[in-house]
Amino acid sequence: xxxxxxxxRPVPLIAGLxxxxxxxxxxxxxxxxxxxxxxxxxxxxxxxxGHTGLLxxxxxxxxxxxxxxxxxxxxHAGLPFPLAVLGGAVAAAILAVPIxxxxxxxxxxxxxxxxxxxxxxxxxxxxxxxxxxxxxxxxQGIPRDFFGIDLSDPFFFYYAGLPLVLAGLFAAWRVVRSxxxxxxxxxxxxxxxxQALGYPVARYKLLAFVLSAGLSGLAGGLFxxxxxxxxxxxxxWTTSGQVVMMVVLGGIGTLWGGALGAxxxxxxxxxxxxxxxxxxxxxxxxxxxxxxxVFRRGVWGTVHHLLPDPTRHRAPRRSASEGA
Numbered sequence: 001x002x003x004x005x006x007x008x009r010p011v012p013l014i015a016g017l018x019x020x021x022x023x024x025x026x027x028x029x030x031x032x033x034x035x036x037x038x039x040x041x042x043x044x045x046x047x048x049x050g051h052t053g054l055l056x057x058x059x060x061x062x063x064x065x066x067x068x069x070x071x072x073x074x075x076h077a078g079l080p081f082p083l084a085v086l087g088g089a090v091a092a093a094i095l096a097v098p099i100x101x102x103x104x105x106x107x108x109x110x111x112x113x114x115x116x117x118x119x120x121x122x123x124x125x126x127x128x129x130x131x132x133x134x135x136x137x138x139x140q141g142i143p144r145d146f147f148g149i150d151l152s153d154p155f156f157f158y159y160a161g162l163p164l165v166l167a168g169l170f171a172a173w174r175v176v177r178s179x180x181x182x183x184x185x186x187x188x189x190x191x192x193x194x195q196a197l198g199y200p201v202a203r204y205k206l207l208a209f210v211l212s213a214g215l216s217g218l219a220g221g222l223f224x225x226x227x228x229x230x231x232x233x234x235x236x237w238t239t240s241g242q243v244v245m246m247v248v249l250g251g252i253g254t255l256w257g258g259a260l261g262a263x264x265x266x267x268x269x270x271x272x273x274x275x276x277x278x279x280x281x282x283x284x285x286x287x288x289x290x291x292x293x294v295f296r297r298g299v300w301g302t303v304h305h306l307l308p309d310p311t312r313h314r315a316p317r318r319s320a321s322e323g324a
Contacts (some may be wrong), residue, residue, distance in 0.1 A: 181241025
């Protein structure tokens with residue numbers, strides 16, 4: 001039984017890694033990169049929504065803020081794109097400190113509305129500071145410099161940027177599996193009891209918020225490098241709503257469900273756009289409503305619940321003294 005459990009654990013991870021490596025061979029490489037970036041973004045949001053119990057409706061500030069910082073570093077400092085992306089992720093984490101400090105003490109709709117308000121402030125600054133951000137025109141011509149290697153082909157750039165995405169996903173997985181992640185689960189389930197046990201609930205929420213923002217920034221910076229520009233769309237509130245929809249579609253609290261939801265939404269949007277369909281939001285909204293009404297656990301959560309689990313309903317082992 002123990003051997004079967006140990007052997008079954010890495011199967012989804014290996015399958016996900018193989019799919020990630022084969023993705024640009026199966027679909028258009030720029031779409032594959034979009035899926036990878038949105039998958040990391042959705043995983044970062046699920047770290048806060050599914051494992052801490054906070055509904056973030058302003059994470060576009062970190063995704064888009066990192067996109068702008070990454071673009072500025074790549075344009076003016078001439079650093080290799082991985083360093084530019086890491087710089088954007090650090091900037092997103094720093095931005096999350098004051099926002100998280102002021103909002104992490106709230107819960108429910110109040111937390112969601114406060115984070116949305118801060119995100120709109122970031123959008124206003126990006127729109128008005130035209131000398132730095134380009135305003136409505138955005139930052140254009142962001143380079144993909146990597147020690148002189150030609151990465152203009154989206155196929156090769158996908159594999160150059162994939163290690164950053166995998167590193168972010170691994171970091172999220174380690175956080176969830178660590179004692180810190182178990183405390184976050186306790187804070188989500190019963191914050192009053194966690195506080196009574198001596199855990200500083202507000203501090204744990206703030207740390208989770210900053211970690212989630214940093215991973216979101218990592219995804220947003222790579223997204224900006226991949227597309228060669230950063231625009232106001234990246235910091236607009238609809239971006240926050242879209243990533244929350246991906247998490248709900250895949251399954252809240254499943255961690256990898258957000259990646260599945262991102263793949264479904266991005267690929268569906270690309271298919272509908274290629275077919276000339278204009279009302280993409282109408283279709284994705286309908287899918288979201290159906291998922292909420294029918295698949296309460298999301299796609300990944302429902303499949304995981306239906307699969308047989310040898311550890312579920314297992315009878316406790318009797319000791320030798322009881323057997324005698």
